[in-house]
Amino acid sequence: MYDFAKFREAVLTGDAAAAVSLTRQALDGGVEPVDLISQGISPAMNEVGRLFEEGEYFVPELLISARATKAVFEILRPLLAKKGVQSAGRIVLGTVQGDLHDIGKNLVAAMLEGGGFEVTDLGINVAPERFIAAARDTQAQIIGLSALLTTTMPAMKTAIDAFREAGIRGRVKVMIGGAPITRSYAESIGADGYGENAAVSVDLARQLIGA
């Protein structure tokens, strides 16, 4: 019997090397990649999210758990693809033009990755054209926009308008977030979803693509 608890512990403590070697052991022992996700990564990242909400974990702890998850997914993805198992979805994420705040956006990326999504993180100060190019390259189903400044909130609308002009709006769902954003603002600029925090963004993304 494979020791999922030990694997979860490696993710929880952000020990990427241990997580990778335990992944290899698991696969050698015949554990299915999907089971590693459902019994390992997902519960571990949910726990990380809970510890963060409760103030036990801080941003660095969350970031290294996400890093461990990412390293494991690098091993699992090709295997899953071979078996015809799709990722939870493909998302392009970034902080909009003029804004350099990225702590919250990176937590969102971490939780989405933990939830099995393939995330292409474009970083900060991202112009609409870069979102469009990345969405095309990765065939993204969702584009996630983050803004922390009231002065850069309008850049979200500019981006959504640009997606429409580029002809990709019909193919991608847009979800937005950041401290000054509200649900009604999201509706008013024609976004498909609003996520209040990193934990809910995973469910939101699932809902948006009907996964």
Add this chain to the structure above:
Amino acid sequence: MKQEQWETLVAVIRGETLRPLPTGFIIDCPWLPNWAGHAILDYFTDDRAYLADNLKAIDAFPSTIFLPGFWSEYGMCTEPSAFGAVPVWEENEFPFAKKVIRAPADVERLEKPNPRKEGLLPFVIKRLQHLEPEIEKAGHKIRFAVARGPLNIASFLMGTTEFLTAIKTDPERMRQLLAIVTDFLVDWIAFQRECFPSIDGVLLLDDIVGFVSKRDFETFGLPYLKRAFDTDVTIKFFHNDAPCKVCAPFLPEIGVNFLNFGVQHTLNEMKDWTGGKVALLGNVPPRDVLADGSPEDVRRCVTDLLSAVEDRSRLILSCGGGMPPGAPTRNIETFIATASELTR
């Protein structure tokens, strides 16, 4: 800052309860240029606009204390520019700096910059020196040496996520990085003091300390903040509007005697966590109330703040963070008037 305003600050910090309670706000590029009718880039590049905008704010709200007073920042670019980080300027956006450290190993090649010669630092100093006669003619003195704090600068150089990850994965190099940054900060503060003998306070702004655990703060925050603040001045002023619970109990040990914090905590909590030793500047919500609320919201919020705080010593009423972009005159006036009425 006027002499009497400085004396007010010092009195509050020493524990006197003044009537009415003073109000004060950190002002800089996010609010001032647009409020005064200038584009942000004009404010940074035109010394006349810089002086006029500061004087205009002081004249418009004469009974409040603008902090740190004639502060020649270049947004988030000032210190990073000395390390070679490219500043990014748009006509009316807040400037920021591009990263220079791609991987933790790059720290090995990082050199301590010379604040007298490098990046935008000579510009910061010269601008203030050129304007000093007029600043003094208007009755003000330059009182504070100002810089971003060590974790904040390290984050600009590497990227915040990269830095916060590397304190876990490459702690030795991150300590090396913080040591270089702090050595530089010590020189930078000393240089500012040398150029302006009227300086008797230091303001460090560092939100990144708000994102780490107690253990990490003790390793990556405490020793560096202690060193950076280790200079003989009357006011040691710290700004962190991210979570402040972890660092608060350490502030007296760091030497901090004046704190601007965010809206995550109440004034009573902060008093408790700092052992009542640190004067507080806070903490009406800047964005949601002072900028986006109505005058009635501001009035209600100031009233609630005052009725919740039992001990009004070591308190200057303000918002929880710097003055936010777009805060309208009417809201600021209402804030000041309400505070004065209720604490007479």
